Amino acid sequence: MNPDAIKRSLAGSGLRSTPQRYAVMAFLMKQTSHPTAAEIFEAVNRVDPRSSRATIYNNLRDLVQAGLVREVAMEGRAARFDATGTRHHHFICDRCGKIEDMDWYAVPRPAAASLGKRVLRECELICRGLCTQCASRRAPTQDSGLKERINTWKKK
Amino acid sequence: MNPDAIKRSLAGSGLRSTPQRYAVMAFLMKQTSHPTAAEIFEAVNRVDPRSSRATIYNNLRDLVQAGLVREVAMEGRAARFDATGTRHHHFICDRCGKIEDMDWYAVPRPAAASLGKRVLRECELICRGLCTQCASRRAPTQDSGLKERINTWKKK
C-alpha cells in the first residue's frame, strides 16, 4: 500500500498521521509475521529512532481500536499483532510457536441450538500442527505426543 | 468425574497426586468458565488453603504438559485455562470478554494447496459476537462498530 493510502486510512479513523504512528502501521502492513510490541519497537526504531516504548503501545492500542490492526488470539504471554488487511485464518506451530496466515474460507456457523441467544459476528479458525520448517526438520513420531511438543516449544 | 478417576489420570501422566494438584484439576473439571491462575488460586484456597501461588502455576504448567488442561487461545493478558475433557470450540464476547464453550463440530480442513507442507493436527474455532447476556442488555445498533465494542470492553 502507498503512503497516502495509509495516511488516509488513519485520517479516516480520526487518527492524526504522525511519523511514529505511520511507522507502526506501515511496518505491520508489510509484515507477514505477527510481531510483538517489543519487536515492532525494535524494527521501527532501527529505521528511524523516533518512537518511545510507550508510543508503540499507545499506537497499537489506537490502531486496534480503529480496527486497522488486530491482536492475534493465541496462548503466549506477549501480545502479537497483524494489520487487518485481508481476512485470514491462522496456523500455530506446535513445536516452534510460529503463527502463520492461512487463506480465508468461510466456516460453517454453529448450529442455531448451540448458539442460543448469542449474536454471532464471525468465526475464525486456529489450525495447529507443524509448520513447514518444523515438519521437515523431523517427522513426528508416533510417541511424540502433546507433552513432548509442548516441552520442546516451552524450552524455546 | 469421581476422585479416583482424577487420581488415575494424574498417575497415568506420571504426576503424583498431591492435594494441591488434585485441587487444581478437580476445580477446572467442574468449571464451565475459563479461570485465570489468580482465580484458580483463590477458589482452590477458599475451600482448603494449602496452595501457594507458585504451586498453582507449577501445577497448571504440569497439567498442560500432560495434556489434561489447556491454555485457551485468546487476546487477553492473563492466561485462562480449561480441562480438556470434551472437545469444544469457543465463543468470545466482544463486549464483556467472556469465553464460553461451544459444541464441537468438525471444521472443513484448509485446502491442500493452502496447507502446503504443514502437518495439520487440528482446527479449533473462535466464534465472536455478543454473549446471551450482552446481547439482551442492549441490541447492537448499526453504528456500534468494532471501535465502540472494544472500547466498552477495555474499560472493564
Added chain:
DNA sequence: ACAACTATTTAGATCATATCTAATCTGAAA
C-alpha cells in the same frame, strides 16, 4: 504564515502476571 487547540509523544514510575531460587517437605515405591 501564524496562532490556537488538542492529540500525541515521552521518560520513568508503576502495575500485573509469570517464573525462578533454593530450602523444605511428602507421596508412594520398595
Added chain:
DNA sequence: TTTCAGATTAGATATGATCTAAATAGTTGT
C-alpha cells in the same frame, strides 16, 4: 518404615503493559 525424586513454598526476580504529567507537534481556522 525408609528412602528419595518429585512437589511445595515464600520471596525475589523477570517480563510485558499501562500510567503520569510535562513537553511537543498535527491540524484547523485566520
